[in-house]
Each structure stands twice: as C-alpha cells, then as structure tokens.
Amino acid sequence: MAGDTAEREGTEFRLGRLVFGLGMALQATEDFRDMDDTVDYAESAGVPFPDLLAPLASGTMLVGGLGVAFWRLPRVATGAVAGFLAVVTLTMHDFWNADPEDRDGERLAFFGNLAMFGAALAYLQEAYRGE
Numbered sequence: 001m002a003g004d005t006a007e008r009e010g011t012e013f014r015l016g017r018l019v020f021g022l023g024m025a026l027q028a029t030e031d032f033r034d035m036d037d038t039v040d041y042a043e044s045a046g047v048p049f050p051d052l053l054a055p056l057a058s059g060t061m062l063v064g065g066l067g068v069a070f071w072r073l074p075r076v077a078t079g080a081v082a083g084f085l086a087v088v089t090l091t092m093h094d095f096w097n098a099d100p101e102d103r104d105g106e107r108l109a110f111f112g113n114l115a116m117f118g119a120a121l122a123y124l125q126e127a128y129r130g131e
Contacts, residue, residue: 021069028062074127089113
C-alpha cells in the first residue's frame with residue numbers, strides 16, 4: 001500500500017510539472033505570436049530596451065517551461081522560470097502603481113504569477129534535491 005502512495009505521488013508530481021511547464025511554454029508562444037503587443041506592453045511598463053528584453057523574456061519562458069515540463073536541465077530550467085516570474089511579476093504587474101482602470105487586471109495577473117512563482121520555487125527545490 002505504501003508503495004502505491006509513493007508511485008501515485010511520483011505520477012502527480014510529473015503530471016503537475018508537465019502541466020506547469022507546458023503552460024509557461026504555451027504562454028510564451030502567445031507572446032511570440034503577437035510580439036509587437038508584447039513589446040508595447042513592456043515599453044508601457046517602463047522596461048528598458050523592450051525590443052530586446054521582451055523577446056528575451058519570452059524565450060526564457062519558452063525554454064524554461066519546456067525544460068520544466070520534460071525535466072531537462074532541471075536546475076537551469078526551474079531557475080530560469082523562477083527568475084522570469086520574480087522579475088516580471090514585480091515589474092510588469094505592479095497593480096499598486098497601475099491606472100485605476102487597469103488595476104484589477106494587473107492585480108489578477110500579479111497574483112496568478114505569484115502562484116506560479118511558488119510552484120517554480122517548489123520545482124527548483126526538487127531539482128536540487130534530485131541531483
């Protein structure tokens with residue numbers, strides 16, 4: 001019975017990691033599909049060199065997400081995703097500075113990213129534990 005529990009937890013971990021990583025990667029593909037809007041959004045948030053940093057951030061999210069999903073170079077992949085989320089959450093979704101009409105959307109994005117950041121930290125811990 002105990003072996004069944006351990007096996008299920010392993011499967012749940014892998015499934016959660018796959019869903020999380022693919023979700024990050026798929027979001028990045030959306031950013032690439034409409035990079036002009038992604039760059040404009042970064043520029044409106046005061047990101048320096050948005051033409052360079054927006055595609056770089058999306059590329060980091062794509063590669064990191066795939067690395068997490070398929071557990072390839074897990075320390076690098078989870079570190080990239082956690083780093084991306086730490087920076088983007090605070091700089092792009094600072095709802096406390098947003099215009100009143102944008103505040104609710106930015107708050108929602110902030111807390112969504114915060115939840116994903118927590119997951120990324122948990123996977124990062126597992127990457128260091130597992131190797």
